[in-house]
Amino acid sequence: MNMFLQFLVILILLFNISILLRLWYESRNLRKSAHVDIVDVHQIKFKYYLKQFNKKYYAYEYNMRLQNFKVSLSKIARMNALEGYPVFGLTQFSDMSEQELADHVGIKPEEKECRALNITCDYTHSRKTNNDWIKCSDSNADIPDKCDWRKKGVIGKIRDQKECLDCWAFSIVGLMESMAAIQGVSHKTFSVQELLDCSLLYNGCFRGRVDSALNYLCNTEQGIVSEDQYPLTVIRRYGGRYEVPVNGVRIKQYWHQCNMKESDILRLVAHHGPVAVVVNEAPLYHYVGGIIRRACVRGKDSIDHVVQIVGFDLTGIIPYYIVRNSWGTHYGDNGYVKLAINYNVCGLADEVTALTVEMSR
Structure with missing residues (x-):
């Protein structure tokens, strides 16, 4: 009888461990997919921006402009928060770097x-x-x-x-x-x-x-x-x-x-x-x-x-x-x-x- 109880306890522990492992695995995948979704949103916005302002980039410059664009999105959000309503948005300058704007x-x-x-x-x-x-x-x-x-x-x-x-x-x-x-x-x-x-x-x-x-x-x-x-x-x-x-x-x-x-x-x-x-x-x-x-x-x-x-x-x-x-x-x-x-x-x-x-x- 004691052996049966011990065996049952071990089964319950293994079952709980399997549930925890499954939850951890699903949580990790969810975080990954959420990160991909954010990147995809930026990519989608950037592609629409390029079309709106009639711009075209290749390879390295495309990635560089995308990073500049992300920085601009953050700035726009901060400035609009200060104003309390939308005053700032995407313009012809939104894919330029800090140095380009300074120049x-x-x-x-x-x-x-x-x-x-x-x-x-x-x-x-x-x-x-x-x-x-x-x-x-x-x-x-x-x-x-x-x-x-x-x-x-x-x-x-x-x-x-x-x-x-x-x-x-x-x-x-x-x-x-x-x-x-x-x-x-x-x-x-x-x-x-x-x-x-x-x-x-x-x-x-x-x-x-x-x-x-x-x-x-x-x-x-x-x-x-x-x-x-x-x-x-x-x-x-x-x-x-x-x-x-x-x-x-x-x-x-x-x-x-x-x-x-x-x-x-x-x-x-x-x-x-x-x-x-x-x-x-x-x-x-x-x-x-x-x-x-x-x-x-x-x-x-x-x-x-x-x-x-x-x-x-x-x-x-x-x-x-x-x-x-x-x-x-x-x-x-x-x-x-x-x-x-x-x-x-x-x-x-x-x-x-x-x-x-x-x-x-």
């Missing part, structure tokens, strides 16, 4: 110190300008509730700087176009390419600075001609492709201010016109729409991209600036970004530039 910045890293300037260009023959400027708002308020210079027909088309690090040139010429229209000087689209080619001291496609380029335009009395006369190629041609005509628009006066109060920025945009600002571009790579409030901060070495504030809206729950970028119409909100007001989002108040223009002849 995409447009401001010269060794010259990031802001210099406050208020310069009137000393031309031999200065032109009279029209004092009957277009107004952004019919309101006489110190700061109106809304201002959108696009609705006044003074903001040019969205351009794409592509691989050229010339955001500074796009923003300067963009301001010149807008101010020429506001001041009643001209309603033409002006040549970014001319400024890119001719300002030899300021590195063209290899980064530059707004204040340095404005100083160049002021000192040389350089007039910027229309884009029809000097077409955009976004490839730097040293010294210009041909002799530049003199019948363009030129800078009359410019202001480059540091650490401005945002209330002063709003007044400037409302009562003067669009302004250029320098921002942290890293979070902007993944922007797809909505208002950025929390996920774009400033830092000493992160203010590296020039954009234009072309309006604002104070009527909503989250007041915001209307920001014109130079990454094409397929980017963001048809080429634009919305940044929240009063938080120095992306460091936009750190460097602010405004200007006036006149015809060079």
